[in-house]
Amino acid sequence: MTAVHLEPWKPNDLRLLVSLVGDPVMMAHLGGPEPPEKIAARHQHYLQLGPRGSGQMFKVVDDTGAALGSVGYWPRTWHGQEVYETGWTVLPAFQGRGVATAAMGQVIALARAERTRQLMHAFPSVDNLPSNAICRKLGFTLMGESDVEYPPGQIMRCNDWRLALT
Numbered sequence: 001m002t003a004v005h006l007e008p009w010k011p012n013d014l015r016l017l018v019s020l021v022g023d024p025v026m027m028a029h030l031g032g033p034e035p036p037e038k039i040a041a042r043h044q045h046y047l048q049l050g051p052r053g054s055g056q057m058f059k060v061v062d063d064t065g066a067a068l069g070s071v072g073y074w075p076r077t078w079h080g081q082e083v084y085e086t087g088w089t090v091l092p093a094f095q096g097r098g099v100a101t102a103a104m105g106q107v108i109a110l111a112r113a114e115r116t117r118q119l120m121h122a123f124p125s126v127d128n129l130p131s132n133a134i135c136r137k138l139g140f141t142l143m144g145e146s147d148v149e150y151p152p153g154q155i156m157r158c159n160d161w162r163l164a165l166t
Contacts, residue, residue, distance in 0.1 A: 006058035
């Protein structure tokens with residue numbers, strides 16, 4: 001497994017975001033690549049996360065400082081309850097090395113330390129076997145399948161994974 005650490009999302013991380021969400025292969029399970037204007041808006045949103053309770057977005061880096069992907073969590077209302085939603089993406093060259101699992105372990109610890117939400121949910125596509133395996137490895141409980149709107153205007157069939165933070 002590759003050793004990773006998290007760095008707060010910064011203005012110069014736009015190029016990484018383009019590589020992550022602007023690539024058809026990377027977005028195969030998430031409705032396809034995002035257009036440049038949507039990527040720019042997402043980047044601005046990531047920069048605004050951070051105050052306690054609002055979630056955080058991180059760049060995942062290795063010991064050399066090389067960017068491997070992104071990971072984060074943000075508030076969401078799910079079935080009438082205030083929870084955190086989480087998500088991750090890792091560049092293809094670094095997939096299958098435990099990067100997402102290690103980074104998510106750190107994100108879970110940060111969300112637990114905030115003590116602002118009791119639950120965290122992840123919503124990988126039912127067809128995204130690696131992301132579903134990450135949820136299982138990290139102790140999330142599979143609640144069943146759900147239809148989630150992502151990207152906006154498009155329904156995606158997901159697995160609803162839940163993790164207790166308290």
